[in-house]
Amino acid sequence: MIHSYSKKAYPWDNACIESFHALLKREWINRFKIFNYTHAYKLIFEYIETFYNTVRIHSHCGYLSPTQYEEEYLKNLEANAIERAS
Known part of the structure; x- marks a missing residue:
């Protein structure tokens, strides 16, 4: 490298x-x-942890927030697991 x-x-x-x-x-x-x-660091941390990674929509997540995308992903995993078990 x-x-x-x-x-x-x-x-x-x-x-x-x-x-x-x-x-x-x-x-x-x-x-x-x-x-x-320190103030700048706290502001940036707050933005990333409380908004950007949780609430703000992202195009690579199908225009869902990362939290919504993760919830949908887990629902799909559970649905697939139930289908396979049946």
Whole structure:
């Protein structure tokens, strides 16, 4: 494995995280005045744990929130297990 970096101001090498950072700023960070690193850390943690990973819909989850997607997935597993047992 070779560790490499792209040149400065060239975000296309890591488009996924660049997109996430833009989303984080647009949906959350720009609403607050950040006082220090600890405050920023807490705000980002709160966004990821209480909204992004639980409530916010994601296209890769069929436009469901991750929590809804997981519930649907578990329901399908249970239904398949019941069908196989019958």
